[in-house]
Amino acid sequence: MPVTPPPTPSNPTRAVWKVAIGGLPLPRLFDYRPIEGDDGAVPGCRVRVPFGSRERIGVIAAVGPADDDGADLKPALERLDATPLLAGELWDSLRWLAHYTHEPFGEVVATALPTLLRHGEPLPHTDRLGWRLSAAGVDALPRLRPGRPRRLAERLAQGEVAEDELDSLFDDWRAALRSLDGRGLVEQVVMTPATAPAQPGPEPNDEQRAAIDALLASRDAFGAFLLDGITGSGKTEVYLHAIADCLARGKQALVLVPEIGLTPQTLARFRARLGVPVYALHSGLSDGERARTWAACLRGQARVVVGTRSAVFLPLPDAGLIVVDEEHDGSYKQLDGIRYHARDFAIYRASQLNVPIVLGSATPSMESLRNARTQRYTHLHLRKRAGVAKPPAVRVIDIRKRALDAGLSNELIDALSRTLEAGGQALVFKNRRGYAPVLLCHDCGWSAECPRCDASMTVHAKGRRLQCHHCGASKRSPDACPDCGGLALQPQGAGTEKLEETLAARFPQVPVVRIDKGTTRNRDALVGHIEALGQGPGLLVGTQMLAKGHDLPGLTLVAVVGIDEGLFSADFRAPEKLAQLLVQVSGRAGRADRPGEVLLQTHHPEHPLLHTLLTGGYAQFADEELALREEVQFPPFAHMAMFRAEARDMDVANAFLVQVRAHLEATSPGAVLTTHGPLPAPMPRRAGYQRAQLVVSSNARPALHAALDAALPSIRELPEARRVRWSLDVDPVDLY
Ligand SMILES: Nc1ncnc2c1ncn2[C@@H]1O[C@H](COP(=O)(O)OP(=O)(O)OP(=O)(O)O)[C@@H](O)[C@H]1O
Numbered sequence: 001m002p003v004t005p006p007p008t009p010s011n012p013t014r015a016v017w018k019v020a021i022g023g024l025p026l027p028r029l030f031d032y033r034p035i036e037g038d039d040g041a042v043p044g045c046r047v048r049v050p051f052g053s054r055e056r057i058g059v060i061a062a063v064g065p066a067d068d069d070g071a072d073l074k075p076a077l078e079r080l081d082a083t084p085l086l087a088g089e090l091w092d093s094l095r096w097l098a099h100y101t102h103e104p105f106g107e108v109v110a111t112a113l114p115t116l117l118r119h120g121e122p123l124p125h126t127d128r129l130g131w132r133l134s135a136a137g138v139d140a141l142p143r144l145r146p147g148r149p150r151r152l153a154e155r156l157a158q159g160e161v162a163e164d165e166l167d168s169l170f171d172d173w174r175a176a177l178r179s180l181d182g183r184g185l186v187e188q189v190v191m192t193p194a195t196a197p198a199q200p201g202p203e204p205n206d207e208q209r210a211a212i213d214a215l216l217a218s219r220d221a222f223g224a225f226l227l228d229g230i231t232g233s234g235k236t237e238v239y240l241h242a243i244a245d246c247l248a249r250g251k252q253a254l255v256l257v258p259e260i261g262l263t264p265q266t267l268a269r270f271r272a273r274l275g276v277p278v279y280a281l282h283s284g285l286s287d288g289e290r291a292r293t294w295a296a297c298l299r300g301q302a303r304v305v306v307g308t309r310s311a312v313f314l315p316l317p318d319a320g321l322i323v324v325d326e327e328h329d330g331s332y333k334q335l336d337g338i339r340y341h342a343r344d345f346a347i348y349r350a351s352q353l354n355v356p357i358v359l360g361s362a363t364p365s366m367e368s369l370r371n372a373r374t375q376r377y378t379h380l381h382l383r384k385r386a387g388v389a390k391p392p393a394v395r396v397i398d399i400r401k402r403a404l405d406a407g408l409s410n411e412l413i414d415a416l417s418r419t420l421e422a423g424g425q426a427l428v429f430k431n432r433r434g435y436a437p438v439l440l441c442h443d444c445g446w447s448a449e450c451p452r453c454d455a456s457m458t459v460h461a462k463g464r465r466l467q468c469h470h471c472g473a474s475k476r477s478p479d480a481c482p483d484c485g486g487l488a489l490q491p492q493g494a495g496t497e498k499l500e501e502t503l504a505a506r507f508p509q510v511p512v513v514r515i516d517k518g519t520t521r522n523r524d525a526l527v528g529h530i531e532a533l534g535q536g537p538g539l540l541v542g543t544q545m546l547a548k549g550h551d552l553p554g555l556t557l558v559a560v561v562g563i564d565e566g567l568f569s570a571d572f573r574a575p576e577k578l579a580q581l582l583v584q585v586s587g588r589a590g591r592a593d594r595p596g597e598v599l600l601q602t603h604h605p606e607h608p609l610l611h612t613l614l615t616g617g618y619a620q621f622a623d624e625e626l627a628l629r630e631e632v633q634f635p636p637f638a639h640m641a642m643f644r645a646e647a648r649d650m651d652v653a654n655a656f657l658v659q660v661r662a663h664l665e666a667t668s669p670g671a672v673l674t675t676h677g678p679l680p681a682p683m684p685r686r687a688g689y690q691r692a693q694l695v696v697s698s699n700a701r702p703a704l705h706a707a708l709d710a711a712l713p714s715i716r717e718l719p720e721a722r723r724v725r726w727s728l729d730v731d732p733v734d735l736y
């Protein structure tokens with residue numbers, strides 16, 4: 001047992017531990033007296049420290065002189081890591097991210113670490129352990145009495161078995177094993193990961209070959225590539241070739257995919273083609289699994305990881321390549337806490353790791369397209385579909401003055417029938433879940449509003465329930481109108497639930513499968529639903545969950561209904577999002593040998609966005625959109641940050657933002673900043689709070705950050721700040 005030296009009065013000149021602690025809104029480090037005799041502490045190690053009346057886990061951010069004389073500093077209690085948990089490139093990149101997002105470093109570290117590690121658990125083991133008979137066990141086996149230990153020994157005599165396999169072979173094998181182990185008859189072994197030989201893929205076509213060659217030619221240094229390839233053009237094949245090359249050189253590859261894109265189907269494809277264990281990281285894993293994947297990356301055992309947004313924080317000591325699939329996808333942006341953008345942080349990390357990064361999409365973001373045009377990224381194109389599939393034909397159905405059934409025109413229903421008769425499958429896309437968006441009283445005009453939000457409540461369960469999609473409030477539908485007492489309450493409009501009901505009644509002979517947040521809580525459910533559809537004729541009804549990267553070979557018709565609201569949104573990014581959605585959902589049609597068809601049902605057939613997409617495709621839409629953004633100096637031509645404030649009272653929220661604006665203007669008089677607001681958020685009241693926002697922009701990123709750096713210390717001290725909930729979002733994606 002170590003001898004505790006007698007307490008010495010703290011020496012003011014001695015170095016202290018400067019600790020980053022998460023969960024605190026304070027952008028500062030906290031000084032602690034080092035543990036006596038512990039000279040090995042270095043930044044990146046976790047420590048347990050007293051904080052107020054509690055203890056917390058923090059990370060040593062620096063070792064250096066105390067902020068004040070350091071005389072009455074509390075001592076740290078325990079160092080948890082022998083060597084830094086966070087080090088090298090990841091450590092430096094997290095420091096950069098804290099600076100870029102203007103958030104406390106402790107909070108950034110807490111976001112980057114898996115929950116168990118954040119709570120002070122030791123780094124979990126990541127070996128796959130197994131058991132075999134020892135030499136003594138081989139000798140003793142014939143003399144063992146019948147029973148569980150003997151049965152286990154007989155199985156181990158055939159060869160070593162991994163613990164996870166034993167779990168499925170024997171109930172309570174651990175007790176039997178203990179009995180054998182006590183007599184020295186078994187020994188533990190580290191199993192090699194289960195692998196299968198890599199299966200060959202299709203021969204790359206010329207465009208794929210050119211993209212692969214471009215990636216391989218610059219595999220030894222940082223370079224950003226935009227792989228701009230239409231849906232079904234074989235982008236994943238290009239990634240797989242680049243990853244295989246990366247593995248062959250003994251390096252690690254990280255693949256980021258959108259939330260809903262990480263299905264067992266995707267993982268199975270990567271596993272089969274690469275022939276090495278492919279680690280997954282997504283929100284469906286337990287805390288233990290997440291910590292193990294993190295540790296396996298840190299130890300270099302994980303060679304390929306496919307993960308959603310938070311996988312961008314994995315340690316990559318042997319990095320060789322980063323891929324961001326569907327780089328335009330909204331799920332890469334974290335909307336609360338540390339508001340990072342996983343794609344953008346991945347690019348920063350690739351530059352620090354000095355490895356190539358590939359951003360792939362059929363509908364690249366305006367940001368990435370502009371970077372490609374200014375030559376910051378290398379622009380790679382895949383302009384034709386891989387294999388034999390052809391791009392689908394798109395047709396507009398003008399529904400002005402037409403009779404509709406649950407929002408579906410006769411023309412569209414006829415097309416569905418024709419598809420089903422020909423043995424095909426069709427997808428009906430509507431971006432509104434629930435039964436109907438509004439419950440209306442036909443007698444007096446009352447409609448069901450959320451009591452806490454400026455929004456209608458959505459009708460669910462065939463009219464029996466009302467639910468607010470903004471705050472989650474839910475209640476039974478009233479039987480009579482609360483205003484006039486009449487019995488003429490009617491659901492208005494149609495959501496996916498109503499569409500499913502209508503289509504099932506029209507086409508009783510085929511399966512009708514609905515996919516939206518209501519039916520599909522997780523990825524496995526999604527795969528289950530798609531399997532339920534089968535191979536024969538059938539209908540899929542769903543929201544944008546269906547737009548992402550699912551290969552449905554039997555799908556020949558995509559019918560898009562109810563996109564009209566999206567044509568007239570206040571958000572400047574709305575046209576970009578709508579164009580991406582339309583192109584992605586259309587891209588689900590005709591991906592195998594049968595040609596695809598897309599029907600767009602709208603009240604606005606002449607809308608410029610639809611016209612451009614139909615005549616010039618996404619590329620022309622992007623040209624026009626970028627020209628417009630440049631003209632009005634919106635991102636990507638300007639850099640934005642948004643202050644949001646919410647309070648019970650709009651005046652209180654506004655008062656804070658007025659002060660924020662004043663401080664920005666006062667502390668950065670020379671900076672070319674534009675401020676816009678305070679203005680009410682597009683939906684001002686949500687969950688009982690009034691919400692306002694202030695947009696700050698500049699066409700020079702450094703000027704924007706310098707202004708924020710200068711003003712934030714005094715903004716945090718404002719008396720008005722204590723009366724609101726506020727946040728700063730650098731590069732906001734949603735202006736809400
Ligand atoms: N060179 C090729 N020859 C034949 N088939 C190919 C080739 N490349 C890809 N494919 C097949 O074409 C289909 C689409 O390929 P892949 O999934 O890689 O495309 P993608 O561009 O990633 O698609 P998405 O539009 O979903 O992003 C897959 O079934 C794939 O196996």
Ligand SMILES: [Zn+2]
Binds near residue numbers: 450469
């Ligand atoms: Zn609500």
